[in-house]
Amino acid sequence: MDRFGNKVTPAKNYTLIDFVKEKLNELKNYDNIANKDSPLVSIKNFEDIHMDADLLKAVYAAGFNRPSKIQANALPLLLADPPLNLVAQSQSGTGKTAAFVLAMLTRVNKKLNYPQVICLCPTYELAIQTGEICTKLSAGITVIYAVRGEPNPSVAQITEQIIIGTPGKVMDWGIKYKWFDLSKIRVFVLDEADTMVSTQGHHDRCIRIHRKLDLSCQMIFFSATYDDEVLDFVQYMVPNPKIIRLPREQECLDNIKQYYALCRGEESKYTAIQNIYGGITIGQAIIFCNTRKCAAWLTRKLTKDGHSVAVLSGELNIVERLSILDRFRAGLEKVLVTTNVLSRGIDVTQVTLVVNFHMPILHGDEKPDYDTYLHRIGRTGRFGKHGIALNLVENENDMKLLRSFEAHFRKPIKLLNTNDSDEVHKLEH
The missing domain is CATH 3.40.50.300 (P-loop containing nucleotide triphosphate hydrolases)
Known part of the structure; x- marks a missing residue:
């Protein structure tokens, strides 16, 4: 599928590892990655990574013509197989929300009608904004908001595939009322992660949710800022993370x-x-x-x-x-x-x-x-x-x-x- 929605028959069905090996020679003067052994490749087009055809079409329909810098560097890691844990810092307005939303949508199995992805945000407004981007790109994937003011699920078990919400509400739904199974979550995202782990109330709830997740769950932490203390804690929560810190604050x-x-x-x-x-x-x-x-x-x-x-x-x-x-x-x-x-x-x-x-x-x-x-x-x-x-x-x-x-x-x-x-x-x- 090209950027205009036309079907393209590939000459060769590359795996991500094949793609990485072909592109390694293009990596020059790149020093913003903390993990020097990272299999990172900066992509030039969204077609350069394995993405569902409907999702790729939705990306271009939403006006994303080329990957931003954070998207170009993060997406090959986010969509790698097997999944990699990622801690990423990039200034607001650089496209980081779309980067982790694409990872969330890619990991969902559309045939399974239960929550497979959690995205935690520090505020109601940010959760709604993230959900709007997710819905715009969703291509048939269902989303539910776990935030104050939104109605509780109408059934005993949630059937939506992605939950976007604030820590307190998600904790209630998953731990207190058991409306979904936290052990089945495949992707766990913290947006504005520095706030989530440094604010006492959010911090405690995030830890309680995190403890219920399966060890195979992909951990994705994004923020515009991290200090060293928060980064140390994030790395404690995220096993063997790949780390991207760009651009610098200046x-x-x-x-x-x-x-x-x-x-x-x-x-x-x-x-x-x-x-x-x-x-x-x-x-x-x-x-x-x-x-x-x-x-x-x-x-x-x-x-x-x-x-x-x-x-x-x-x-x-x-x-x-x-x-x-x-x-x-x-x-x-x-x-x-x-x-x-x-x-x-x-x-x-x-x-x-x-x-x-x-x-x-x-x-x-x-x-x-x-x-x-x-x-x-x-x-x-x-x-x-x-x-x-x-x-x-x-x-x-x-x-x-x-x-x-x-x-x-x-x-x-x-x-x-x-x-x-x-x-x-x-x-x-």
């Missing part, structure tokens, strides 16, 4: 222009946002606040001044949060004010501006939160597009945080005078 930010503006209080910050929004052409913008109170205040101000704006924070119920996200993706609101509930994993390709109304700090102290900063500004510059990140600096402590982010990521954060219309207008060029 490379992730190459297509995002970072700036800061000096402000005097919240009203001054608001003026800076107004000047930016009025001075350049913006697709959509996300503004991050550290508190719900500030997010609500800022939303009222923007709405009063005629902006199409929505607010998303943790006190909203699931239906409200999903509705707001759907409206924002559809472009019905141009500005989304939010707390860290939206900093991870949500794809809205039209976002061209991210504003840190408050600098991200670690909970309980004033130290810089590097992961949250990376995830926040990573909401723009999706899939190689260019984006702008603006940090609003109010005091000396904010400036120390800014310099810490600048030093950590080794990327300049330039001063921007938001009161100078000419300087603001230059941002588009």
Whole structure:
């Protein structure tokens, strides 16, 4: 089957190992793989790997013309036979969700009507987004959501082949109520794995689920960031993993222009946002606040001044949060004010501006939160597009945080005078 859905008769039926042997000579200057003995080959086209014809057709129909860098490097490992365990790091917006979704779909036996794959996500929104991608590519494979607000199964035993959900709900379904057999799961995926293993509640539930899995179950852990402590724990959970860490954090930010503006209080910050929004052409913008109170205040101000704006924070119920996200993706609101509930994993390709109304700090102290900063500004510059990140600096402590982010990521954060219309207008060029 070629990329246009036409049937092609292969001249030779290669196995994956044959393919790897043929392509080994093409590997040059590749140093981002932790396991040097890995049988990794960077593919150039989706036809280069063994994929069901219907699934391949769905891939192209969904607009995936060529593999992204993470897909090109991860898919040969994910689809290898026998299955390999994989721990992969790649920045948001690089196509990692599609990579592990393709692995999930490939491993499903369509003739068996029971859960064969589990994908755990840290939030309801991320689970729904992953499920939407899975359904788009599913080619007849059934999916069920194990998340708060979704109805419980209507039968004693779940017949859907893929479960996508949050750890607490999946644990209840599989261990408490025994609505499916965890020992029959063939693929176990952790999305945003650093959050899953470092957050206490998720951490404990993931371990309890993991203990019920068969030793032959393929383990796939994906995230945009890993620190050494989390990576050590992940490797403890995943036997003999292959490890991919690309691109490096600094490379992730190459297509995002970072700036800061000096402000005097919240009203001054608001003026800076107004000047930016009025001075350049913006697709959509996300503004991050550290508190719900500030997010609500800022939303009222923007709405009063005629902006199409929505607010998303943790006190909203699931239906409200999903509705707001759907409206924002559809472009019905141009500005989304939010707390860290939206900093991870949500794809809205039209976002061209991210504003840190408050600098991200670690909970309980004033130290810089590097992961949250990376995830926040990573909401723009999706899939190689260019984006702008603006940090609003109010005091000396904010400036120390800014310099810490600048030093950590080794990327300049330039001063921007938001009161100078000419300087603001230059941002588009």
